[in-house]
Amino acid sequence: MRSHMSMLAVTAALQFSAQAAWANMVYVSNEKDNTVTLLDSATMEVVKTIDVGQRPRGITVSHDGKFLYVCASDDDTVEIIDTATHEIVGSLPSGPDPELFVLSPDGKTLYVANEDDNLVTAIDVEKKSVIAEIPVGVEPEGMGISPDGKTMVNTSETTNMAHFIDTSTHEITHNVLVDSRPRFAEFKPDGSEVWVSSEIGGTVSVIDNSTREVKHKITFEIQGLRSEAIQPVGVRISADGKKAYVALGPANRVAVVNAETYEVEKYVLVGQRVWQLAFTPDGKFIISTNGLSNDVTFIDTAADEPVKSVTVGALPWGVAVAPN
Amino acid sequence: MVMKSMVPNTPAFLFGLFFLCVNASALQAQQTSTEKTAKPPIDVQIGYLRAYEPQLALSVLDVPPRDEGVAGASVAINDNNTTGRFLGQSFTLDVTETKFDADVVPVFKEMLARGDRFVLTDVSAGQLMSIADIARDNGVLLFNVGATDDSLREENCRANIFHTAPTRTMLADGLAQYLVWKQWRKWVLLYGSHQPDQLYADAIRRAATRFGATIVEERLYEDRGSARRTDTGVIQVQKQMPVFTQNLPEHDVVIVADESEVFGSYVPYRTWTPRPVAGTAGLIASSWHPASEQWGGSQIQSRFLKATKRRMLSKDMQAWTAVRILGEAATRTSGNDPAKIEAFIKADDFSIAAFKGQKVTFRNWNWQLRQPILLADGRGVVSTSPQEGFLHQYSELDTLGIDRPETKCKLN
Numbered sequence: 001m002r003s004h005m006s007m008l009a010v011t012a013a014l015q016f017s018a019q020a021a022w023a024n025m026v027y028v029s030n031e032k033d034n035t036v037t038l039l040d041s042a043t044m045e046v047v048k049t050i051d052v053g054q055r056p057r058g059i060t061v062s063h064d065g066k067f068l069y070v071c072a073s074d075d076d077t078v079e080i081i082d083t084a085t086h087e088i089v090g091s092l093p094s095g096p097d098p099e100l101f102v103l104s105p106d107g108k109t110l111y112v113a114n115e116d117d118n119l120v121t122a123i124d125v126e127k128k129s130v131i132a133e134i135p136v137g138v139e140p141e142g143m144g145i146s147p148d149g150k151t152m153v154n155t156s157e158t159t160n161m162a163h164f165i166d167t168s169t170h171e172i173t174h175n176v177l178v179d180s181r182p183r184f185a186e187f188k189p190d191g192s193e194v195w196v197s198s199e200i201g202g203t204v205s206v207i208d209n210s211t212r213e214v215k216h217k218i219t220f221e222i223q224g225l226r227s228e229a230i231q232p233v234g235v236r237i238s239a240d241g242k243k244a245y246v247a248l249g250p251a252n253r254v255a256v257v258n259a260e261t262y263e264v265e266k267y268v269l270v271g272q273r274v275w276q277l278a279f280t281p282d283g284k285f286i287i288s289t290n291g292l293s294n295d296v297t298f299i300d301t302a303a304d305e306p307v308k309s310v311t312v313g314a315l316p317w318g319v320a321v322a323p324n
Numbered sequence: 325m326v327m328k329s330m331v332p333n334t335p336a337f338l339f340g341l342f343f344l345c346v347n348a349s350a351l352q353a354q355q356t357s358t359e360k361t362a363k364p365p366i367d368v369q370i371g372y373l374r375a376y377e378p379q380l381a382l383s384v385l386d387v388p389p390r391d392e393g394v395a396g397a398s399v400a401i402n403d404n405n406t407t408g409r410f411l412g413q414s415f416t417l418d419v420t421e422t423k424f425d426a427d428v429v430p431v432f433k434e435m436l437a438r439g440d441r442f443v444l445t446d447v448s449a450g451q452l453m454s455i456a457d458i459a460r461d462n463g464v465l466l467f468n469v470g471a472t473d474d475s476l477r478e479e480n481c482r483a484n485i486f487h488t489a490p491t492r493t494m495l496a497d498g499l500a501q502y503l504v505w506k507q508w509r510k511w512v513l514l515y516g517s518h519q520p521d522q523l524y525a526d527a528i529r530r531a532a533t534r535f536g537a538t539i540v541e542e543r544l545y546e547d548r549g550s551a552r553r554t555d556t557g558v559i560q561v562q563k564q565m566p567v568f569t570q571n572l573p574e575h576d577v578v579i580v581a582d583e584s585e586v587f588g589s590y591v592p593y594r595t596w597t598p599r600p601v602a603g604t605a606g607l608i609a610s611s612w613h614p615a616s617e618q619w620g621g622s623q624i625q626s627r628f629l630k631a632t633k634r635r636m637l638s639k640d641m642q643a644w645t646a647v648r649i650l651g652e653a654a655t656r657t658s659g660n661d662p663a664k665i666e667a668f669i670k671a672d673d674f675s676i677a678a679f680k681g682q683k684v685t686f687r688n689w690n691w692q693l694r695q696p697i698l699l700a701d702g703r704g705v706v707s708t709s710p711q712e713g714f715l716h717q718y719s720e721l722d723t724l725g726i727d728r729p730e731t732k733c734k735l736n
Contacts, residue, residue, distance in 0.1 A: 097626075115623050116630075118406055137410065138403045139623050157620065158677070159407040160652070175410040177655065181620075181677040200677035226720065228682040250681075 024280055025083065025322040027068055028289060028296055029056035030313025036070060036081070037312035041280050041287075041321060044298050044308045050086050053079050058100040059318040062125075063107040068320070071098040071112070078112060078123075083322065093130055095121045100184075100318075102143040102152065104167070111152050113140040120154045120163075122170060132170040136163045144185030144194055146209070153194050153207075155182035162196045162205070164212055174212040178205040184276075186235040186244075188259065197232035197246060204232050204246055206262065216262050220248060220255055234276035238283055238301070245286050245299075247274040254288055254297075256304045266304050270297040278319040289316035365414045368404075368660045370650060371440030372397055372419045372643070373432060373455075374470075375447045382589035385702070388637075393446045393469055394419055395632045396640030397647045399624075402631065404651030413654055415647075422447075429454055436462055441662045444646050446470030446639065453480055460484045463662050465669075467646035470639060473523065474726060477690040481733035486669065486691045488642045488649070492527035494725035495609040498697030498709035499579075499602055500531035501723070505711045508576035508600070513542040514569070514591065515581035524604060525581035535714075540573040547586045565594035572596070579603040606701065609709075612641035613700040618708075619681040645678050645693065652676055681708070687722070690733040694721040 023042035029052075030037060036056060038048040053072025060069050061083070068081040071094065078092040078101065094101075095114040098121075102111050109131065110123045118138055122131040137159025144153040145167075152165045155178070162185060164174040179201020186195045187209070194207045204218040220230045231249030237259055238244070244257040250273050256266040271290025274297075279286050285307070288297045296316055297309045372394060381387045389395070397417055404415040418440055422431050428447055432455045435443060443459065444467045445452055452471060459466050460482065468476060468487045477491055503511070511532060515525035525542075532539050545568065569578065569591070578595055580603040582588030588605035600606060614635035617625060624644070628636040636644075653665040668674065670691075675683035680696045687694055699707045714723040722728070 097623075116626055138406045139620070156407075157623075158403055158648070159410070160655070161407070161410065163410075172410070180675060180683060200675065200683045202683070228719070228721075231682075 024324065026278070026280075026287060026296075027059055027061065027320045027322070028312045028316050029059040029070055029318040030315060031055055031057055031291070031317040032315035033313045035313045036068070037316070038086075039296070039310060039312070041285065041298075044310055046310060046312065048086065049313060050081070052081070052088070053077060057317045058098065058112075059320045060101065060103055061320045061322050062103070063105075063323060065322045069101070069103070069110065071101060073097050073099055078110065090128065092123050092125065092128055093121075094123065095119060095130075095133070100141055100143050102145045104145060105147060105149040109167070111143055111145065111154075113143055113154060115139050115141065115157075118156070120152075120165065122167075134165055134170050134172065136172070137161050137175075142183050142185040142196065144187050146187050146191045147189060148191060151209070153185040153187070153196070155185050155196055157181045157183065157199075160198075160201075162194065162207060176205075176207055176212055176214060178207075178214065179203045179217070183233045184235050186237055188237050189239055189241045195235050195237065195244060197235050199231045199233055199249065202227060202230050202232065204235060204244075204257075218246075218257060218262050218264065220246075220251070220264060220267075222248075222251055222253065222267055225251055233274075234288075236277045236279055236286060238279070240283075243301070245277050247277050247288055249273055249275065252290075254286070254299060268299055268304055268306055270299070270306060271295045271309060275316070276318045278321050280321050281324045287319050287321070289319050291315045291317065365408070365412045366654075366658075366660050368408075368413060368415045368650065368654045369439055369441070370397070370401070370415065370417055370647060371435045371438075371443035372417055373428065373435060373443055373445045373447060374419065374421050375424050375426065375428070375451060376421050377424050379585075381585045382587075386585065386589070388639075389634055391632065392637055393444075393639040393643045395628070395634075396636065396643035397444060397469075399628050399631050399640075400644040400647030400651065403627075404647065404654070407651060407655055411655060411658070413660075415651060415654075417647075424448065426451075427454070429458065432458060436464065440464070441660075442650050442665070443467070444469050444643055446643070449473040449476050449480070452476060452485070456480075456482045456485060465662055465666055467649070469642040469646050474527070477692045478726065478732040481690045481735060483691070483735045484666075486646070486649070486686065486693070488646045488693045489639075490611050490695060490697060491692065491725050492524050493530060494692075494695075494697060496524070496527035496531040497534065497724045499607070499609040499699060500528075500535045500537060501709045501711040501714050502607075502699050502707050503577055503602065504535045504537055505713070509537045510573075510575045511537055511539050511577055511579050512569075512572050512575045512599075513539050513579045513581065514545060514588075515542065516545055516584050516586050516588070517547045518584040518586070520583040521581050521586075521604075524583050528579050528581055528603065539579075540575050543568065545582070545587045547584065561590045562594060565590050566596045569595040569597070575599060577602055578606075580605045607699055607706060608701070609697050609699055610638045611695060611697065612636060612638040613698050613705050615700070615704045616679070616698060618705070619679050621679040624679050641678070645676065645684070648678070649676055682721075684721075685719075687728070689728050689731055689735070691735075692725070694719060694724075696721065697724055 026039040028037040054074035058071035078094040080090040097116040120134040137156025139157035142155035162176045179198035181200040206216040208215040234247035244259045246255040253267040272292035580588040592601040653668040657664040
C-alpha cells in the first residue's frame with residue numbers, strides 16, 4: 001500500500017491514489033481501441049489511458065485495490081494490471097473468449113464466463129490456476145456472487161437461464177428461466193434477491209434467493225421510444241439495498257428503480273448505448289459506460305441527475321472503481 | 325461435414341446418420357438430466373424437408389454448400405440440447421432430401437409416419453403448398469426456412485406455416501430504404517428471364533414506388549442457356565456487360581434482379597457508366613451475412629464455424645432461428661405437445677433473440693418473422709434496415725415487406 005496521503009486533493013488526484021475517500025480511480029474498458037481509460041472520481045477527468053489486450057470488456061479491481069483484472073476477449077485471457085504502475089504484470093488462464101467475471105468476496109477466486117464454450121471457469125487468483133470448469137447454458141455471460149460467497153449465479157444468453165452454482169461443490173443447484181438474452185446478475189447486498197437483466201426480453205427478473213423462483217418482473221416504458229429499443233444490460237443495487245440502477249442499452253437511459261417496491265422512479269438520460277454501471281465506494285455517484293457516444297456519465301445518486309459526461313476511448317464497455 | 329461426400333438422393337442414409345450424431349449429444353443430455361431430475365427426457369423431434377440438387381453460380385464462391393440450411397438447424401439442435409440438459413429435454417433432427425421438381429407428398433408422409441410433428445421446409449412454394457393441408461390435418465407445424473415468395477404469406481398463407489425466411493418484398497424494401505437514404509433515387513433495373521428473377525424485379529418495382537425512387541429504365545437479360553463458367557468466358561463478358569448497359573438514361577444506381585445467377589454477378593465493375601450495383605449482385609439484401617458480428621453475432625458465427633468448418637449463410641440462420649423458436653417453445657411449455665407449442669409461438673408476447681440487435685417477432689396476420697435486413701457486399705455488412713427515419717405506428721420492422729393493411733392473407 002502507498003504511504004500517507006497528500007493533503008492536497010489535486011496532488012492526490014495526480015498520484016492516482018486509491019485511498020482517498022473523495023478521489024477513487026475509475027477504470028473504463030474500451031472494447032474497440034484496446035485501452036483502459038483511468039479517470040479521477042473527484043475531478044471526473046481522464047488522468048491516463050493504458051494499452052491492454054484485444055477487445056477488453058469485463059473489468060474489476062481486487063478488493064485491496066492493488067490489481068485490475070481485464071477480460072481481453074480476443075486474446076482469450078484475463079490480464080492482471082498493477083494499479084500502482086499501470087503495467088500488465090500477468091494473466092489468468094481464463095479459457096477462450098472471456099467476457100464477464102466476478103470476484104469472490106474473499107478475493108481468492110475469479111469466476112469467468114466463457115461464451116464460446118458454454119462454461120464458467122473458476123480460477124484461483126493467487127495460484128493462477130483453474131479450479132473448476134462448470135458446464136452451463138449457451139453463451140454464458142452475466143456473473144453475480146452472493147455476499148457470503150456461497151452462491152454464484154451465471155446467466156446464459158441463448159439458453160435464457162440463471163444458473164445457481166454452489167461455490168463449494170461447483171455444481172449447479174438451480175436453473176431459473178428468465179426472459180430473452182440475460183446479460184447481468186446482481187445480488188442484493190443482503191443476499192435475499194438476485195436481479196437478472198434480459199436484454200432482448202426487455203425486463204429485469206427479481207429472483208428470490210431462498211426459493212430460487214422469479215418473484216417479480218420489472219418492465220420499462222419510455223414515452224416516444226419503441227419497446228424494442230429498451231434493452232436492459234448492466235444492473236447495480238445500492239449498498240443499503242434501497243435503490244437499483246439499470247442500464248437500458250440503446251434507450252440511452254439508466255432506469256432508477258425502487259428496490260423495495262420494484263417501481264421505476266426515473267429514467268436518467270446518459271449517452272448512446274449505455275452498457276455497464278459502477279458505484280463510487282461512497283455511493284454518491286454511479287458511472288455509466290455509453291458505448292456509441294464514447295463517453296461515461298457520472299450520475300449523482302442523491303438527485304439522480306447526470307452531473308458530467310466525459311469522453312473516454314472507443315466503445316466503452318465496462319467500468320470498475322477502486323475501493324477506498 | 326459428413327454430408328458433403330455423400331451421393332444425393334439417399335434420404336434414408338442421410339436421415340440415419342443425422343439421427344446418430346444428434347442422438348449422441350442427446351444421450352449425454354439424458355444422463356446429466358436424469359441425475360438431476362430422475363425423469364425420462366422428453367424428445368422433441370424436428371423434421372427437415374429439403375429439395376436439393378447441386379447448383380451452379382457465376383462465381384464458384386457462391387455455389388451453395390452441400391449442407392446449406394441443414395447446418396444451421398443442427399447447430400440450433402445442439403444449442404437446444406445444451407438448454408434441454410437442464411430440463412430433461414432432448415432435441416433430434418430428421419433430415420429428408422428430395423429433388424427440385426419432385427412430388428414431396430410421399431416423402432412428407434414418411435416423415436409423418438416417423439413421428440415428425442414440427443417440420444422445417446426448404447422447398448419451392450409449389451412443393452410447400454402441396455403438403456400444407458396434409459400437415460394441417462395431422463396437426464403438424466411447418467417452418468418455411470427457404471422460400472422467399474410473397475405469395476406464401478399472402479394469397480396462399482396458412483395458419484400452420486411460420487416463415488423465418490424473409491420475403492422478396494422485405495429484402496427489396498430493406499435495400500430501397502438504404503438507397504433512398506443515400507439519395508440514390510434514380511434506378512435502372514436489369515432483370516433475368518426466369519420466374520424468380522421476375523418476382524424479385526416486381527418487389528424492386530414495388531419498393532421504388534413505396535419509398536419514392538424512380539426506375540428510369542428496365543432491361544431484360546434473356547437466358548440463352550450459356551455455360552456459367554468457361555475458361556475464356558470472362559473476356560466475352562467484359563465486352564457484353566458494357567454493351568448491355570449502354571445508352572441508359574441518367575441514373576444513380578443499377579439494380580440487378582437475377583436470382584438464377586445468369587448474368588447479375590457480371591454487372592459490377594462492367595457497366596457502361598460507373599455506377600454502384602445493388603440487388604442480387606453488388607450490395608445484396610439478406611437475412612444474415614457470414615461476416616455479421618454485430619449484436620453478439622460473433623458468438624453464433626464462431627459456434628457455427630467450429631461445428632461446420634464453414635461460415636454461416638442466410639439460410640443457415642433462417643433454419644437456426646426456426647429450431648431455436650421450437651426450442652424456446654418446448655422449454656417454456658415444458659414439453660413437446662404441438663398444440664401447446666403452437667399456442668406459445670402465436671401468443672402476443674412471443675419473441676426470440678436472433679443476433680439482429682432487437683427481438684424478432686411474428687406478424688400475427690400471416691406468421692412471417694419480422695426481422696431486420698442486412699445489406700452487404702461479398703466482404704462485409706454495409707448497413708442494416710429499417711433505416712432511421714422510416715417510421716411505423718406499430719413496429720419499424722413493418723416498414724419492410726407487405727404490411728397488415730395491404731395483406732391478402734386471410735387466416736382461418
